[in-house]
Amino acid sequence: MKRLLIDENLTASLAKLLPVDCCHATELGQQPADSLLWNHAREQNWTILTRDADFFDRIMLQGPPPKVIWVRLGNIRKADLESLLIRLWPAICNLLIEADLVEVHPTALEAVKRSGA
Helix, strand or coil: CCCEEECCCCCCCHHHHCCCCEEEHHHHCCCCCHHHHHHHHHHHCCEEEECCHHHHHHHHHHCCCCEEEEECCCCCCHHHHHHHHHHHHHHHHHHHCCCCEEEECCCCEEEECCCCC
16 A cells, blocks of 8 residues: 555554555545545545545446445444554455455444456
């Protein structure tokens, strides 16, 4: 993964914790639209980290790039979210080698390859 774009629905502190070059959405503007984030990530071939189902819809309709990591954990404390993502990061990166989307669930990771991509 070249670079990670963290959606504004996730804490900016992840940019300092994850072992990859990160950019938080707020660096691209105040409350940037999903379309801006998608297009920027697509043009730069970055991966998007989000809690937003809209990016799932986009990747299924438009295909990659960008690839998407979709955090589907429900309500979770910030510290628990950060700890879980740090712990799972190597497995997430490994799945993204072949997958277009990785879903992070409370007890599992799910890799999705968009058909036809």
